[in-house]
Amino acid sequence: MSKLVRVEIDDAGLPAPTPEIEQERKVAIFDLLEDNSFALPGREGQEVPAGPYGLVLAIRERRLVFEITTEAGEKVVDFHMSLGPFRQVVKDYFQICKSYFDAVKKLPPSQIEAIDMARRGIHNEGARVLQERLEGKAEVDIDTARRLFTLICVLHFGR
Numbered sequence: 001m002s003k004l005v006r007v008e009i010d011d012a013g014l015p016a017p018t019p020e021i022e023q024e025r026k027v028a029i030f031d032l033l034e035d036n037s038f039a040l041p042g043r044e045g046q047e048v049p050a051g052p053y054g055l056v057l058a059i060r061e062r063r064l065v066f067e068i069t070t071e072a073g074e075k076v077v078d079f080h081m082s083l084g085p086f087r088q089v090v091k092d093y094f095q096i097c098k099s100y101f102d103a104v105k106k107l108p109p110s111q112i113e114a115i116d117m118a119r120r121g122i123h124n125e126g127a128r129v130l131q132e133r134l135e136g137k138a139e140v141d142i143d144t145a146r147r148l149f150t151l152i153c154v155l156h157f158g159r
Contacts, residue, residue: 001052002039002139005071007032009151010058020101021154028150037141040068040076049076057148059083059155066138079137083156086133089126090156096122123149 007029011017017025038055040048049070056067064086066079096119103112127145130152134140140148 001050002037003052004032004036004038004055004144005052006054006069007151008054008056009154010056010060010065011155012058014059014155017154024150025154028147028154032144032147032151036144036147037139038144039139041136041139043136049074057151057155064152064155068138077137079134081133085129086126086152086156089122089129090153093119093122093126093153094156126152 009025009029038053039051040053042048052071053076054069054071054073056065056069058065058067060080062083064081064083066081068076068078070076096115100112100115100119103115107115123146124142126149127142130145130149131140131142134145
């Protein structure tokens with residue numbers, strides 16, 4: 001069972017999320033738990049406990065941290081990644097989301113659709129960056145990477 005069955009966000013020390021950000025977080029976690037693909041490859045000849053897994057996602061000491069546990073909560077591995085590769089795509093994603101939410105209030109459907117397509121493109125780029133950063137550490141499909149990228153954006157809120 002190569003999947004996540006528990007996902008938590010460690011937001012200690014982060015500003016309180018807006019209602020919109022909190023909603024994005026809830027939806028991303030719900031969707032992630034409904035359907036995901038998350039596998040840990042063996043590294044350097046070491047056996048990896050079989051899934052399913054739990055995940056705690058955090059930002060600590062300006063690094064993105066993935067804490068992976070067994071379903072029972074026993075630590076499996078932690079990944080610490082630089083936030084640098086995510087900064088621009090997260091910034092672009094927040095900007096396009098703001099444009100999208102503003103557009104929904106006052107623009108015709110054709111213009112909203114164009115902005116939404118751009119938003120999805122940036123979201124896909126963020127997912128691709130995440131897949132690259134996880135290479136050799138964890139294997140995730142594109143839909144799982146998209147949902148995890150949403151959670152990374154939630155963690156960036158207010159930074």
